[in-house]
Amino acid sequence: MTIKNFSIEYDAINNDNVFTNGDEIKGRIILETSKEMKIQALVFTAKGKARVVWHESYGQYDHRVYWADEKYYEVKHHILREARQDGSEVIRQGRHVFPFTFRIPHKRIPSSFKSSIGKINHKLKAELKQSMKLTKTTKTYFTFVSKGDMDTAGLLDPQYGCKDKKVKVFGSGTMCLDVHTNKMGYQQGEVLQIMAEIKNNSNRSVKPKFTLYEKKSFLAQGHRKLNIQDILKDKAEAVEPSSSTKTMTKTITIPTELPPSILNCSIIKLEYRLKVQLDIKYSPNAEVKLPIIILPRTQATKQQEHNHHRQQQQRSQQPAAAYGFETLGASNYTTWNRAANPPTMDPPPPYEEYPLYPVIYADNL
Incomplete structure (x- = not known):
């Protein structure tokens, strides 16, 4: 050969x-x-x-x-x-x-x-x-990974949704759910803070649930294929029947390995939603959905996290006190779409017969 x-x-x-x-x-x-x-x-x-x-x-x-x-x-x-x-x-x-x-x-x-x-x-x-x-x-x-589009409308605006619900099966009365978030756009690893206000004017107890999920849409020839998957779930204490208005705050950390939203492709969409629902037995749940846009972390943010991780490692290697704490292992998450580093190569030898070509630009294509 x-x-x-x-x-x-x-x-x-x-x-x-x-x-x-x-x-x-x-x-x-x-x-x-x-x-x-x-x-x-x-x-x-x-x-x-x-x-x-x-x-x-x-x-x-x-x-x-x-x-x-x-x-x-x-x-x-x-x-x-x-x-x-x-x-x-x-x-x-x-x-x-x-x-x-x-x-x-x-x-x-x-x-x-x-x-x-x-x-x-x-x-x-x-x-x-x-x-x-x-x-x-x-x-x-x-x-x-595309740079985060900070010009997206409403990216930094507070988000709000509400839902009223009448209880008819095995009970009576009304419920009201108001949900607030500080903004719509969050970087990977950032904390999402949710404020929920619940008015339970019924004779049934209700349990608030919080879900962050992804929505993948594929479009071709006028048809759409949809795939929805939960990412994070959490819940709060039940709100008792005929209770006064109860306000609760829940925080969710956006996973660092979560891929950024894809909104600039006409045939593939990757979107995220926050769903807050009142779990009512024997009755359809009352729920509010708010859009969430995941932005890629900047290189500066990654460098800060890298330096913080190194400092933690250095502290963990220092001699422990008499009653020290066991060091926890690193999380087992896999970075999204992480490609294997190419093998380390020696500098290419001079190639005199063929000239080196300049940078290839594609901005005008």
């Missing part, structure tokens, strides 16, 4: 190996051959694309497929192209390294996402073209 290795790789720029708008991705295409060979072209491509597809049955013989694609950017760059009259270029035996640099566009691009129905991929690809042979392709995916 003439080609021993054909691969593409990139360098991480932070501990999470995550990129965002405007970041530069530096990497290299590696081609290793066992003997001299001719090629027609070596092409580098960076692409961001979303796709959804699902099947539905409307009877024994009526099966339908709904699908849709959406492309955000696609950049192609010829690393090598035909240089001889016969339309080929000679590559000598050995290991050849072709560096590349690509800058992610500053425009609105949805974050990386993956499910059984839809996905949003950001990938780097290299194609090796040879005469009378199939094109060889190698690719790798990188994790992209």
